[in-house]
Amino acid sequence: MTNTAVDQLQKRLRLLQERFFERARGDIETLSGFASLIDQQQLPQSELDKCYQLLHRMAGSSGTFGFPELGQAARAIEKQMKSCRESAADSGASAHDVVSVSVELADELRHLARLLEKAPEMTSAAGAQAGAPAAADSYDGAHGMQVNVMALGHSIDYLADLVKSLAVYGFFCESGSIDRPSDVAARLTELNNASILLCVDSELGDVMDFREQYLPKAEHRRFPVVCVGHEDSFETLYRVAEQGATAYFCEPLDMLELAERIESLALERGSRPQGRVLIVDDDQELGEHYCLVLKQAGIIARRVSDPADLMSELSAFEPDLVLMDVQLRDYSGVTLARLIRYEPRWLGLPIVYLSSEDNPENQLDALSKGADEFLVKPVTDDYLVRSVRIRCYRARQLSDLMNRDSLTGLLKHSLIKQEVDRELARCRRAGHTSCVVMLDLDHFKRVNDTWGHGQGDIVIRTLANLLRNRLRESDVIGRYGGEEFLLILPDCEPAVAVKLIEAIGKSFAELVFWAGDDSFQVTLSAGVALINDFPVSDQAIEAADQALYQRKRGGRNGVSLYHPSLRGIKV
Known part of the structure; x- marks a missing residue:
């Protein structure tokens, strides 16, 4: 983030802290009124519930805004109030019945005011917390990510031919000398894509020293190191692993296997840890604070304060993760979690309770009714960001397993068709021009019959890797079926x-x-159609298919653009 953006963020966080302070003053005045009713033993059940909810909110938010002692004291009283509520419920008390509450709690409620006023002056937007981590320089690993391969060493003559071979697979390849470490480090910093370091095993130690001294040390920013060598003995493999190499390949090199490994490492490192988080919390200041902190870290966050809006917000926002308080005034987060699971599309959506509830038995009971994990308030900004990143990343991994083709890692047939629907809708809204491409491998049956289905799978995976590396991040790629691929090229x-x-x-x-010992080569044919020319997405796909058929009939190994005269052409 720029200095200006950081300053603006800190001002907004400071404003939220000031708003919390003023709100806390008002809440404590209200709690003092409850204390007077307790002194007179005139506190009705309805007021006890309000007192408990105020304490629950204060316990959960005070630490975040720099008042940890206030939060701890509020939580201690909240637990005692909870016992009073449960006793009243067991006795069948109505909303207007007076409940028995220890007069000692009245003094504890009044003590909250002293804790608020004696708190240190608010000097930073995050109170007692350290600043949240900034957004990481990371990239969407789904597709369209240009992978950079940097060959490193004192002399890279040995790697020159290998670098040329890798460039054919769509990687952006270049070389650097670790004798000029500052220049190489500056170059890697400039590159706006995922980078993989490549070296020979005899220079691995020097390359690892370079990475340690000159490149960022945060774990998710580590540059993977791929090492190549001449021996595959256990001793060699152990030495290379001990020095810290991410992968090792022994000559003679299997270029496809090497390219796929580089691709997977780039995806692993480049996959965005950020995600989309829906925060369900009725505490306005705390919810806004969480949103600001997550957005600072590059995570898209949206807050829902009214549980009645939850289901519509889920459909509109499509989050990777839901953070939800267990108690939202008159609503139970546990019940809301069960309600979310009513819809099949949300059965796999991670739900994490974010609450001041710290009783392990109560947490387990809540988790058994539809959620996945519990985070106890208050959480530091840093811990919140790290927790959300890990869970969003894992959620996307699981989503990919369900939504992506196992051979290529591309979108499955049904999902790529849905993406064409979405792109057509975007074209209508924004007025831009987009294309759909149907792509097919030529004479693929001959490949399978001659070389076997295993070799056929290698060809398909190779094309998938090439498409990922050559297309833009905004482009969408799917395996339409067999050896057919469907591409969406927005704008x-x-x-x-x-x-x-x-x-x-x-x-x-x-x-x-x-x-x-035998070798072969494969070509491809493609048909292109303008999505905007069709009222429904299926017609655009059919048009691209007809253009593909025209290319097949015209000799294959090329690209045809759809024209209305092709309507109805089949082979």
Whole structure:
């Protein structure tokens, strides 16, 4: 974040802290009134409930705004009030019946005012907490991520041919000398993509020293190191692992396997730890604080204060994670979690309770009714961000397992079709031009019949990797079925789309596949259609399919653009 953005954020956090302070003063005045009723033994059940809810809110938010002693004291009283509520409920007391509350609690309620007033002057927006981590420089690993391979060493002559071979797979490859570490580190910092370091095993130690001294040390920012060598003995593998290499490949190198490993490492490092978080909390200041802290860290956050809006917000926002208080005035977060699970689409949505409830038995009981985890308030900003990042990342991993093709990692048939629907709707709203591309491998049956289905799978995976590396982050890729792929190119003119796919087809045709001592090459054909020309997405897909058929009939190994005259063409 820029200095100006940080300053603005700190001002907003400071404003929230001031608002909390004023609200706490008002709440404590109200609690003092409850204390007077307790002194007179005239506290009705309805007022006891209000007292408990105020204490619950104060216990959960005070620590976040720099008043930890106030929060601890409020929590202690809250627990005693909870016992009083439960006793009253067991006795069948009505809302107007007077409940028995120890007069000692009245003094404890009055003591809260002294804790608030004697708190240190508010000098920072985050109170006693350290600042939350800033947004990480990370990239969406789903597709469209340009992977950079940096060959490092004192001399990279040995790696020169390997770098050229990797470039064919769509990686952006370059070399650097660790004898000029500052220059290499500056270059890696400039690159706006995921970077993988490549070296030979004899220079691994020096490369690891360079990474340790000159590159960022935060774990999720570590640059993976891929090492190549001549031996595959246990001693060699152990030495390389001990020095810290992320992966090791022994000659003769399997280029496809190496390319796929680099791709997977880039996805692992580049996959955004950020996500989309829906915060369900009736404490306005605390909810806004959480949103600001998460947004500072690059996480998209939205707050829901009225439980009645929860289901509509879920559908509109489609979060990766829900953070929800257990008690939201008259509503129970536990009941809301059960309600969320009524809809099949939300059965796998992670729900994390964020509450001041610290009784393990009560936590387990709450978790058994629909949620996944418990975070006890107050949580530091840093802990909140780290917890959310980990859970969002894991949620996206599980989502990918369900929504992506197991062979290629691309979107499945039904989901890529849904994306065409969405893109058509975006085109209508924004007025931009987008294309859909149907892409097919030429003579693929011959590949399977001649070289076997295992080799056929390698060809399909290789094309998937090439598409991921050559397309933009905004583009969408899916495996339509078998050897067919469906691409969505937002904000892209047809002529540009044709040129792009032609270039990808040329690169793919240059790749050599090996089956034992034999080698073969494969070409591809594609059809391009303008999404905007069709009222429904299925017609746009069909048009791209017809353009593909025209290319097949015209000799394959190329790209055709749909024209209305092609309507109805089949092979």
